[in-house]
Amino acid sequence: MNRIYLIARREYLSYVAAPGFWISLIAIPLLLVAAVMAPLVIGQAEPARAVAVISDDPALERVVSDAIDGGNLQAGQQPLPGDAMARYVVVPAPATTAEALTPWLVGERTVSTPQGELSLSAALFVTRTPDGGTDLQVWSTSLADREPVERAERALGDLMRAEALGRAGLSTAEIDRVDDLWPSVASFDPRRTGAEAEVQVADRAPFFVSVALSYLLFMLIFSVANMLLSSVIEEKQARILDTLMTSARLTEVLAGKLLGVAMVSLTLLTVWGVTAVTAARLGAGADPDGVVAGVFEALSDPVLIGMMAAYFLVGYLMYGAIFIGIGALCENLQEAQTLMGPVIVILMIPMLLILVAINTPDSEVVRTMAWVPLFAPFLGILRVPTEPPLLELLGPLVLAAATVPLALWVSAHLMRAGTVDQAAGAAMRRLLSFGRMGR
Amino acid sequence: MKRTGARSIKTAPFFVVARVEAILNDPILVVDGLTKRFGAHEAVSALSFEVPRGTIMGFLGPNGAGKSTTLKSIVGIHRPDAGQVTLFGGGLTRAALNRVGYLPEERGLYRKMRAVPSIAFFARLKGIPAGEARRRAARLLDENGLGDWKQRKIASLSKGMAQKVQILCAIAHEPDLVILDEPFSGLDPVNQADLERLIHGLVARGASVVFSTHVMQHAERLCRSIVLIARGRKVFDGTVEAALSQLGGEAVVEVEPGFDLAAALGARGVEASVGDREGVYRVRTEGREGIQRALAACVSAAAPLIRFEPVRPSLHDAFVQLVGDRATPVMRPAEAAE
Incomplete structure (x- = not known):
């Protein structure tokens, strides 16, 4: 575990030391501020x-x-x-x-x-x-x-x-009264009773959070794909692997890389999140019954947010492990980008399913596809607010979580075959042989 | 009664002394019947040898002989298809590997990392605490002439400097066994001499060193024993002296012009060939002891000697003779990198 931590730490520090990280870190808050301030500035600047x-x-x-x-x-x-x-x-x-x-x-x-x-x-x-x-x-x-x-x-x-x-x-x-005519609409949740039964704007907030998280995961996966591919390929090209392998198992090396990049993403998300939350809190103060206040209420539900976070984390790690596997197969970024094509096609499927799940999270298609580990993180996040049966909530999560070490194992296997044993072309054969596990 | 902190070995029971001596005499590394295949190609075939504790062993062989494959198998990078490697009397456990330092033939460091953190990182992976790892890294850089480059990025170092840093990465955790794959390649003569001193220092500290090389002078200067392989098979395993003794004797003999030394020695069963100028002959005998007989034959033939100079045998000659035509195996591209 200590070795995974050390490799992850080195990976993290190498990214944090790069100017690109700091540009990314401040770019989003700056864009946020710019988006808010631009109309004001433009308004003031106009004569x-x-x-x-x-x-x-x-x-x-x-x-x-x-x-x-x-x-x-x-x-x-x-x-x-x-x-x-x-x-x-x-x-x-x-x-x-x-x-x-x-x-x-x-x-x-x-x-x-x-x-x-x-x-x-x-x-x-x-x-x-x-x-x-x-x-x-x-x-x-x-x-x-x-x-x-x-x-x-x-x-x-x-x-x-x-x-x-x-x-x-x-x-x-009378004319003023006619102008003010508007129907009164109220929604009720049959699972609740009394005054609690009426659905408020805040009650819909968990769905907004889940949709936002699902899309965030989607975007994050794309953003880390390049980082992980570059990291693995750089390691192969710089010939560091031989030295590392006398100190750590290949699976530890890859897990360390994955966690290192995850920590980079977490840092970025934390800073962006704090900025967004600070801005949103100001909005919530101005509108205590609004959507923003409801979002904060949803975030304060530990079960809801815990399950969403679990799906989010598992999705991140699973796709990260897959990208590491692709990196293990390739000698350079061009090769990796070629192999990324099929993965992007696969990623388009949950994107389409998200659209279906937003309106009908309990549909048969969504419930079935949620059991496929590749789609589970996206659909699971969307299904959490609908309070599905425990099996449907935890089952896909466990399956997807089990895919993470499996993907890392396969990646290590590919890397050993393709890089360490220098048996280019034999990597897939060796993978399919399912021989002894990478040390 | 005065208490002593530790009992002297002289006063220890016999069985304890015997056990300590046995441990000290045990080889630090045993390679037994090691075989490694890449597809249909057998890179290393049933290779066996031992490395005694506290010695420097040269691992020699022509390109593509299987040296790097063997060394990688010893440190667990390759999994042998047959045979086994015993380190410190046991298997290739994490604890055993933490006592090994390894310099791969294909060098590589994180280019954006600075020298001290690079060395400290690899030391920490081997279990050295953070503070100690940094102190050792700084000290090693100072001791090896890289004190001014401690905080420079690896990318800004020359190739030779980066190679020294990588060697320091391999030894910062003070391993008991250091395995260096072609450590001298890419170093200038001054740095090669520095590395030789470093290797001697490691052994003085009690470590054992195994290194592969193509440069026989290094092996000759540094090693007491060598293992020579060709086409994945062992062709020699023993001391440098024993390797040299495989060679025949040779001497350069100069006589007064006009004297036919070749005929005089030929009549006495000693082979001599005409050299590059008049009166100079090269005398060759089957064993090195034959040189004495050649000198006696010269005296017996009343040769008008000006010079009788035995040629000091070199490991290079022994290498060429022992490897012979096995030096050009059919290589797969992957092994050609060796």
Whole structure:
């Protein structure tokens, strides 16, 4: 065990010492922060835009102006971060025709706004039609900037509906009440009783966690595949194996490699996880009954999270052992990539099954396929929240767990045949002979 | 009554002394009938030899003879198809292998690791505690002229330096048996001399050393005994002196120009051939003791001697004579690497 630890430790430190590890470590949190901050930064960086609303009908002008001038910015005020509408400021029209407004619209002249001198971003002409409807004409050189137009459109639509309902005899209060009509939906779990029976958003959180974990496992397997293949092939190319084998069994060497890479992944996941959890906790504080709070509740269930973690770990180690076996068969990365093709095809199967299992985790197909060790980790994670029978919960896990030492044994066998005995081409023959186990 | 910490061997019971002596006299390594095949090719055939405690043994043979295969089988990398290896009187257990240091022919270290951690890593795998392993690594590097390179990455070392570091990796756990496969290849003459000193130091500490080499001078200088194999079979096992004695005698004899030494010695049953200039002959006898008879024959023939110089036999000559035409076996590509 000590030798496995030492080999794993060396493997871990060699990855941690590489710049790529640190780039990966900080890249995800940075991307997370960037994803949150980018709209705010972009919003703040964008200049305020002046919009003029021109109408013969003061009521129409007020409705459209109020819809656009969301910020009501005063002199010297900056728009609030992320508030797109705060970027727009409605100004009195310097002229009343499109032709007369052209110098302001093309930037030749400016208007005074609380944010300083600005050219007109858009001029909105709103008129009543003979049938009592409204007409909106937009003059602007900012062809892609549709936000004020859409706001005005919605506001005019609401106004037209309210006027129509008013003509039909409904009061303003009744119109507001009609607008608020919405069905009340409640879900119940027949396995529970009383107030507990009603399904809350938080009750669905374990399913969200399981789907997220299943996809995370899928992505992690792809990311470690390259690390493990490179590690094994480097060992073979650097001719270190002979020296190592006088100090440790081949299975210990391979197990050490697998655990070393697993520790690297664990470090990355821990840092990323802590970052995500810290961000999510802030979200949970703002919405105590929401999905994020439910996720934390799900994570606090030791049985649920323990089983998911077990499936996750077994899946990681099993596929890792398979990649080590592929590395053992190959002399270089090109060869390894060729052999990876069939493995990727196999990995596509659970990917498709995940899609089925998300909606119907108890379907016959999912329940049957969950017993196949290669698919068990993905499907097992998804089935844990459905609380399947104990045999269906633990059986596939035990089978998949037993596959890990078997895969390592086969990998050691291949490595001994292909590298140590230098019997290239005889590796598969020797594997199929199922001779004595690799020391 | 004064208490003593340990009883002197002189005062120990007879059976204890006898047992200690037996252990000390037991060979540290016994290879018995070792056979290793790669497919249809038999790389090593029924090879047997022993390595006495505290000695240096040279393991010699031409390319593809099966030297590396034998050494790998001794340290458990290869599993023999027949025969067995006995280390320290027992089997190839983990405990026994932890007392062995091995330098493979195909060198390799983790290129991104620094020298001290590299040596300490392999020592720790052999059971040395972390702190002690690091101390030993630093000390060994200092003692072997690599003190300034302790914290350098292996990738930045020259080939010779990296090879020295790998040798130190093999001995940092202070093994009782050190097996070095072609340790001198790739080293310059200065480093070769350093390595010879290192090997002598190991033996002085009480370890036994087995090394393979193509360079007979090293074996001649370092070894008391040698095992010579060709095509996987043992062709000689004994002391260097015994190997040299397999050779016939040879001497360079110079006489006054005009004297026909070949005819004079031929009449007395001694073979002499004309050398590279007038008056110089090469005299060859079947055994090394025959040189004395050749000298007596010269005197008997009243040869006008200027010089009678016995040629010191070399292990190289013995190697060539013992291996003979077995030096060019049909090799599989895998064994060609040897």
